[in-house]
């Protein structure tokens with residue numbers, strides 16, 4: 447556990463590069479040999495994990511090295527050096543993300559540090575300082591938010607709190623049981639006040655009342671939005687629902703970019719967390735799923751296109767995959783996405799591996815539920831259509847076209 451902590455204790459970084467940075471702290475003096483050493487380490491990591499990018503990265507590394515070798519300013523401070531390193535690592539991480547088809551960029555640093563002598567193209571890459579879509583905006587804001595939260599509560603504090611937390615409830619088990627009991631997909635009912643695409647969905651928003659109404663209506667699990675700025679949710683909502691006597695396992699609906707958030711979610715009462723493949727590198731997903739297993743959480747890995755599905759299916763140990771019918775970049779909703787991603791060989795592999803698939807977003811009617819069930823989902827994640835109902839319990843019966851409460 448301690449090893450995991452060191453590697454993943456920094457925001458903004460994939461596990462490997464965090465380890466790399468960690469060592470960078472220890473190795474800053476004297477400068478040239480150590481830079482070369484650090485660089486070769488980064489190079490090794492890149493080569494191991496992104497073979498098809500080998501050539502371009504090698505070339506860029508060579509360019510940076512040449513630049514540094516010709517650097518004449520001997521007064522460069524350790525602090526500036528560290529900034530240079532961090533900036534470069536950001537660029538390399540961007541490269542790795544692009545090679546995996548991830549279009550969401552992490553928050554750009556404020557441009558090249560002083561004394562930077564790397565290739566010109568790197569300067570250009572960081573020109574775009576405005577987010578390209580809503581998901582990117584959310585992620586950039588989250589980066590800042592999480593680094594602030596981490597200052598207030600360290601990971602070691604969270605780990606101490608974890609030792610006293612009641613064990614997590616079986617999220618996947620509850621979905622399977624509900625599916626077997628009702629013959630329709632197990633319901634994850636979402637406690638959601640607002641969203642960037644739909645605005646405020648319910649003015650009289652009482653999270654505990656809604657949660658209890660969902661449970662009464664036969665929800666297997668609940669999803670609680672915790673993002674404040676864009677969804678008007680909160681960790682307080684998660685906590686009050688957990689302490690209200692509601693028995694359903696809880697999904698912490700958060701934009702997770704740092705393992706610290708996983709521990710935080712568990713401390714606040716979560717039984718499952720969401721990992722969004724459009725945002726996270728393969729290695730990050732793998733690493734975060736491992737952390738979830740260590741602390742007893744289920745991980746719902748969300749995909750919204752074929753590329754993301756293939757990336758996730760290439761990872762081991764995945765139990766729960768969500769297919770989002772809403773493109774988080776454009777807000778476009780199309781429930782046939784669930785069907786498309788489960789067709790052919792992909793669907794077969796999923797069945798063989800016993801992965802539970804959750805159909806997410808845009809489900810309003812019994813026909814919608816039947817459609818995604820026909821496509822192969824064993825669970826659904828529903829917010830808008832039930833949270834907007836005056837009586838969410840009746841909303842659930844309306845959504846399924848029958849009473850699914852036990």
Ligand SMILES: O=P(O)(O)OC[C@@H](O)[C@@H](O)c1c[nH]c2ccccc12
Pocket residue numbers: 636638699748770806807808809827828829830831
């Ligand atoms: O309200 P809807 O259309 O029923 O969607 C619920 C849920 O799928 C959606 O809120 C969601 C799916 N993935 C997300 C990731 C972040 C925030 C929200 C989401």
